[in-house]
Amino acid sequence: IPLIIGLVNRQWRSRLSSPLLFFLIGSVAAILTTVRNQAGTPTLVFVCIVILTSKALLWKKKSAFLVALLGGFVVITSMWFILLHQRDNYLQNHHGEIPNVRSHPIWHSVYIGFGYLSNNFGLQYSDTVASDAVRSVDATVGYLSPAYEKILLQEVLLLIQTHPSFVIETIAAKSGVALMFFLRFANIGVLLFFFRKKFTGIYSAFCASLILSAIYGILAIPVLQYMTGLVAF
Numbered sequence: 001i002p003l004i005i006g007l008v009n010r011q012w013r014s015r016l017s018s019p020l021l022f023f024l025i026g027s028v029a030a031i032l033t034t035v036r037n038q039a040g041t042p043t044l045v046f047v048c049i050v051i052l053t054s055k056a057l058l059w060k061k062k063s064a065f066l067v068a069l070l071g072g073f074v075v076i077t078s079m080w081f082i083l084l085h086q087r088d089n090y091l092q093n094h095h096g097e098i099p100n101v102r103s104h105p106i107w108h109s110v111y112i113g114f115g116y117l118s119n120n121f122g123l124q125y126s127d128t129v130a131s132d133a134v135r136s137v138d139a140t141v142g143y144l145s146p147a148y149e150k151i152l153l154q155e156v157l158l159l160i161q162t163h164p165s166f167v168i169e170t171i172a173a174k175s176g177v178a179l180m181f182f183l184r185f186a187n188i189g190v191l192l193f194f195f196r197k198k199f200t201g202i203y204s205a206f207c208a209s210l211i212l213s214a215i216y217g218i219l220a221i222p223v224l225q226y227m228t229g230l231v232a233f
Contacts, residue, residue, distance in 0.1 A: 001233075004047050005202060019068035022047070026072025034080045037104035038216070042209040042229055044073060049208055053201020100145035107152035108144065109220040114159060116221055117170050121163070125221050177222035178214040178230065185231050209233045 004025070025047060029040030051057065051065050088098040108130045115123035123129060134141055134151045141147045160167050183190065193203070213229030220226050 001043070001046060004050055019064045022051075022065045022069040023072040026069040026074075027076045028072075030073045030076035030080070034077070037106075039229070040073075042212040042233065044069070045212060046205045046209040046233075049205035050202060053204060100142040100148075105144050105149055107149045107156055111152045111156055113174075113220045114156075114167065114170050117166075117173055119166065121159075121166075171218060174218045174222045175214075178217055178227065181217075181222070181224075181227050181230055182210065182214070206233060 007021075026044065029044040032040035032043075047069060048066065051062050051069070054062070057065070091098050108127070111133065112123070112125050112127065112130050114121075115125045115129060130152060131143060133155055134148050137151050137155075138147070141151065196203070210230060210233050213233055214227070217223065217226035217230070224231070
């Protein structure tokens, strides 16, 4: 992040001012995203906003940087899906089946995340709670399979429809914890922000990345393990 800020504001130029650098950044963001679901997305968004709002770059250079950045992300992501396809073909041919799980579950984490506060619905932040909820609907569904995720999506939507006040209270509580993380680690930076005369593109990039990083903890559970991106930004 400091490298990008310095680059687009003319503090570091010459060889660093190259689309190859942004291609590498996009590639790293893609690698992070394959290791941990959406881990590289806040950084990718940050770099895109900084490039677009930079007054030190011409639109021709902005376009080249953005194409290189997204190109690196797409290339690595495509390679990952090709490897997954090859793995599935191998397992299908040699073992007669392929894994149910293709990515990190989303609705599983969201569903048990509503167990953050004490409640009368039997919700807790426990994998067993989500598994039991799915089995009560269809006991034949594989754990963390697409069908499993679909059932939990329906359960989340049902919870929102039938108990909206509980959902709002839970999200508000977890958002408050995320805000405490922000105030604790941004500390004096929050005060310095108000001394700026205008809202710059870098501030916009930080705000977008902070919000994206906080969403993970707000949807699941607001503990440090889910807030490392927020803390870093």
